[in-house]
Amino acid sequence: MHHSLTGTGTHLADPRPHVVIVGGGFAGLAAARTLADAPVRITLLDRTNHHLFQPLLYQVATAVLNPADISVPIRWLLRKQQNATVVMADVDRIDPADKTVSLDGGSVLLSFDFLLLAAGARHAYFGHPEWEQFAPGLKNIEDALEMRRRFLLSFEAAERASAVGERDALLTFVIVGGGPTGVELAGMIPEVTHHALKGEFRRIDPSKARVLLLEGGPRILPAFPEELSAQAQRDLEALGVEVRTNCVVTTVDADGVVAGGERIDAHTVFWGAGNQASPLAKQLGVPLDRAGRVSLNADLSVPGYEYIFCAGDVASTTTDDGKPVPAVAPAANQMGELVGRNIAHTVAGSSRETFRYFNKGDLATIGRHKAVAVIGGAKLRGLFAWLTWLFVHILYLVGMRNRLTVVVQWAYQYLTFQRGVRLITGTTVHRLLKASKAANDKRRAA
Amino acid sequence: MHHSLTGTGTHLADPRPHVVIVGGGFAGLAAARTLADAPVRITLLDRTNHHLFQPLLYQVATAVLNPADISVPIRWLLRKQQNATVVMADVDRIDPADKTVSLDGGSVLLSFDFLLLAAGARHAYFGHPEWEQFAPGLKNIEDALEMRRRFLLSFEAAERASAVGERDALLTFVIVGGGPTGVELAGMIPEVTHHALKGEFRRIDPSKARVLLLEGGPRILPAFPEELSAQAQRDLEALGVEVRTNCVVTTVDADGVVAGGERIDAHTVFWGAGNQASPLAKQLGVPLDRAGRVSLNADLSVPGYEYIFCAGDVASTTTDDGKPVPAVAPAANQMGELVGRNIAHTVAGSSRETFRYFNKGDLATIGRHKAVAVIGGAKLRGLFAWLTWLFVHILYLVGMRNRLTVVVQWAYQYLTFQRGVRLITGTTVHRLLKASKAANDKRRAA
Known part of the structure; x- marks a missing residue:
């Protein structure tokens, strides 16, 4: 047919x-x-109706960019190509x-x-698909909005929490996986807790939030040269991120994770592994x-x-x-x-070509103005690597408008330390706490 | 306690x-x-965690602005006011x-x-709360996202529709209520169908979409002087909007509406009444x-x-x-x-004041560069009224960043006729069509 x-x-x-x-x-x-x-x-x-610039998805999750800043309608991209029909x-x-x-x-x-x-x-959740509900990943816009929601709601819930232990768990952010996604996510959180939220809460101090980056292997950014992995770890630690390597996660539940045999109480767990x-x-x-x-x-x-x-x-x-x-x-x-x-x-009727991967380089950004990069064999770090990262990402961002608004938002954020997109939609503190309690009760009953 | x-x-x-x-x-x-x-x-x-600039919500619904462009965290607005605690x-x-x-x-x-x-x-749905599922209103960000979703999805579904009648219904947009919300919504849709979507579809012509504005009373914008109501109607009709006054809606269902005794087949109905x-x-x-x-x-x-x-x-x-x-x-x-x-x-311990409403004026915009306004007794229309509208809205937009990004997006949109925020999230064409079919079957069975 x-x-x-x-x-x-x-x-x-x-x-x-x-x-x-x-x-x-x-x-x-x-x-x-x-x-x-x-x-x-x-x-x-x-x-979906949009092409997504996935490399910047972590900036949607951390309230820097709007979802639409990094998504362009596919049919707009192919509008002039008359031999192509786009179907959602x-x-x-x-x-x-x-x-x-x-x-x-x-x-x-x-x-x-x-x-x-x-x-x-x-x-991939290492054969534990049930972990996904407690530790969402970051592949599409819905994922990023879910992450942003959990991230921002945890401060709202912490402001309301009466027990100290609960408050601490709400202000503990665990990121599983030390690849570029995990590193970039982990590097953005201290910016928010130390600057963007400053002075807005009356009962909690967001800058006391803990951020842990857990990597099962011996070093973060395993695709990079060892010295850049070490540099990235130092950069993250300078921002206050606790980096743990050789730290295998064996449990993820509504209370947090068990990693390297230790239980870490954390209300918010993000997944960036595999x-x-x-x-x-x-x-x-x-x-x-x-x-x-x-x-x-x-x-x-x-x-x-x-x-x-x-x-x-x-x-x-x-x-x-x-x-x-x-x-x-x-x-x-x-x-x-x-x-x-x-x-x-x-x-x-002619013959086919063989695929040859050309590695243009590797880039990972860490916080406000640091990055590590390998480009054409050259190893970059610090501000220069960060400027390279900035240039490459703006260059590759599809669609003129997106490039423009992303630059405006980055400039605003850089100059003011503010986050522009601190919007919680789709749920309430009450539902968050209730869902978390229900998941816990269910787990304990099982 | x-x-x-x-x-x-x-x-x-x-x-x-x-x-x-x-x-x-x-x-x-x-x-x-x-x-x-x-x-x-x-x-x-x-x-919610945000203060919402509701007067521009219709621009989120029609894919001009991002949700975060018109929402600011309440606790950010009150961060320096030490006698205030914000609780979500x-x-x-x-x-x-x-x-x-x-x-x-x-x-x-x-x-x-x-x-x-x-x-x-x-x-208010005139005592018919069941109409809400078929005709969402526009009060908060979730509403606006739902409207944007239905609006953009209808074109995607129309491109896939095989029956002509179904396609026409998918490309018919009914707006119930001729107040400022209804007028502003109705005025934005032709911009999208005639310009933003131009050339992107292979089987449908979005510019053939019908837009109907239905008002139960004798004229649209009843709070305005009669001559401005008439002007607004002429402006809308020049954009291709069918304006029907004295047109009372008696049925809203998955097939459309019955208004003034006539059935109008429409897949997308928006509510701006009461x-x-x-x-x-x-x-x-x-x-x-x-x-x-x-x-x-x-x-x-x-x-x-x-x-x-x-x-x-x-x-x-x-x-x-x-x-x-x-x-x-x-x-x-x-x-x-x-x-x-x-x-x-x-x-x-002093005595209280009596409330006295000071009417600063009324403003309603129609499409790209028209508006009607009454300010201090003066009646404005056309481009000058539109510039006034623009100035007032930018002036009142809370938060410096929002003002900046809104201006950038408006400028982009004005110069290019493009829509920047054409993002569909939260559902698929398949789910849309299935839900609509299920609602229809249920209604017919009843």
């Missing part, structure tokens, strides 16, 4: 191959753009042999000639790695299906020297572009 | 009278600020004789010496008017309780010439200030 969704109604007579792209993140968008002049028709499917839909089944995807509970079936699965990843690829990968029926990702051919096609590709966080590939390609935006971009080119090559 | 929530723990010995303010809107905030130097201690309670809490009971309010399901009881109830209003005061007003046990508001003494105290006051949309008062004081921000401000002064007078 060729559903009319896919074109103008005349597409049954349209001889162009149909490319279906699942996911409008960095990989999916790059593939669609690469195919702009190819004789194909493209349908890009996404559950949930994909729930892929039939690789039949060459169809089914949308929205099977109500729509879509045939494809080429498929790119670029549906991204969620967090990825689990989209469950859609399973539907391809090919072997997956431990993180649920698809191991691909050199041309990024799926073994056994030369017309199906994967890219981004759902793909498992290696660099020239055999290391895994990291789950970062530039890698997703490069994969998406290669998939676009390989589809165009196939349509044109 | 004097709960420790209300102070630093030493307040049992604090001889200052305790003023409890319920609601951090214009009225509550004005009262708190007026009492800055009075020998009282103030507890301001609000369900739900008030669920008021005992006027016992002088207590109970919070969060009775878990906290708070004693007061003076109470200001400034809890605002929700929409106010219903906060249900907390009932707990005072005094007579209420038809809109659930408290009729007050001349000093804004509640009949029978000289230590309890009402202000803002929960209060029913009249102007010097016997007309009802309108439910607008300047009126709420003036009432709040008077309550603050009257509490200070009472504490100082």
Whole structure:
């Protein structure tokens, strides 16, 4: 069944191959753009209406930026590309042999000639999915709003708490995972507690809040050179963050965590550890790695299906020297572009290219004006690394307006120490405390 | 029971009278600020953490502004006022004789010496509360996000619709109520459909969307002089809005509305008609008017309780010439200030003042650069009225940062015709269509 969704109604007579792209993140968008002049028709499917600049999501979670500052409507980005149709839909089944995807509970079936699965990843909870309710991760706008809500509400609840222990737990923030997300989150919190909230509370002192960054491995930022890991740890400690390495989390519940054998009472736990690829990968029926990702051919096609590709966080590939390609935006971009080119090559009857990851560098920011970076082999730190970080992020932010408002908000924040987006929506202190109590009671009963 | 929530723990010995303010809107905030130097201690309670600049809420609903652009943390506004404590809490009971309010399901009881109830209003649905699910109103950030979601999703769903009738219903927007909210909402939609979404869809033409403004009375903007009502109607019609007066809505359901005896198929209906005061007003046990508001003494105290006051949309008062004081921000401000002064007078042992409403003027904007205004008896229209509107709103926007980012976004929008905040969160097209179908089935079965 060729559903009319896919074109103008005349597409049954349209001889162009149909490319279906699942996911409008960095990989999916790059593939669609690469195919702009190819004789194909493209349908890009996404559950949301926006492309998200994920690298700045932690700034939404910590009340620096608005959600819309880092999200752009996908159909706005592709408005001038006449061979592309953007459809907001949930994909729930892929039939690789039949060459169809089914949308929205099977109500729509879509045939494809080429498929790119670029549906991204969620967090991995080390086989403990029940931890997610206590320790949300940071992958999409909803996640960031949930984090912001918990983060800001904890101060409101602490101001009202009557027991000292409860107050301390409400003012303890635990971040699990010492990768870039964990480091950047941890580095932002002291800015808020020491400056933005200063003088606003009558019963608590927000600057007394504890921030702990827990990393299971021997050092934070394991993808960086050792000396930069050490520098980042010193920078974080200078901000008052307690960094614990070789510290494995064994329990997460409504009271906090057990880490390295010690219980830490904390009302707010954020998760920045490990990825689990989209469950859609399973539907391809090919072997997956431990993180649920698809191991691909050199041309990024799926073994056994030369017309199906994967890219981004759902793909498992290696660099020239055999290391895994990291789950970062530039890698997703490069994969998406290669998939676009390989589809165009196939349509044109020419041979496909092999994926080669080009590492543009690694960057992680720490607080107000520090960062660590490796760019072209050069190791940067301190203010210069931070300025590099700033430049790169503004440069890559998609959409002129977003670039402008982000710069305005950063400038405001930098000059005034204020947070511009301290908005709590969707819940109340009462519901927060009640939910936390209910979760606790349930756990204790179990 | 004097709960420790209300102070630093030493307040049992604090001889200052305790003023409890319920609601951090214009009225509550004005009262708190007026009492800055009075020998009282103030507890301001609000369900949210932010003061909201409600007059611009329709711009959040139509994707011009971010929620945080028009909301400022209440505790930030009062951070320097040491006699004020801000508490985020739900008030669920008021005992006027016992002088207590109970919070969060009775878990906290708070004693007061003076109470200001400034809890605002929700929409009135003419005795049909079941209409609310089909026709959300616009009172708080959640409302505005719900409206934005429905507004933006309807285009996404229309792009996917296969039946012409369904597509037309998805592209029909009905606004019930020809007051300033309805007029301003109706005037913004053509901007989006004709400009912001241009060229982004492949199967629908957003500029073909219908916008209907339905008013039960003989003219829109009934608070304005007749000639300005007529001007506003002409301005709206020039934008393509169908304005229907003397058009009473008798049914609202998932298919649309029945208005003036005619069924209008519309997937999206917005409500801007009539106010219903906060249900907390009932707990005072005094007579209420038809809109659930408290009729007050001349000093804004509640009949029978000289230590309890009402202000803002929960209060029913009249102007010097016997007309009802309108439910607008300047009126709420003036009432709040008077309550603050009257509490200070009472504490100082002097006599109370009588409330006198000073009408600063009326303003309503229509689309991109039109407005109507009455200021000091002068009737303004067109571009000059619009510039006045712009100036007044920027002037009154609370918080420097908000003023700055609002100006940036307005400038961007004005110059590019783009909408900056086209973000759909919290639901999907699939869920939207499913919910609408379920509501329909249920209605037909009934």
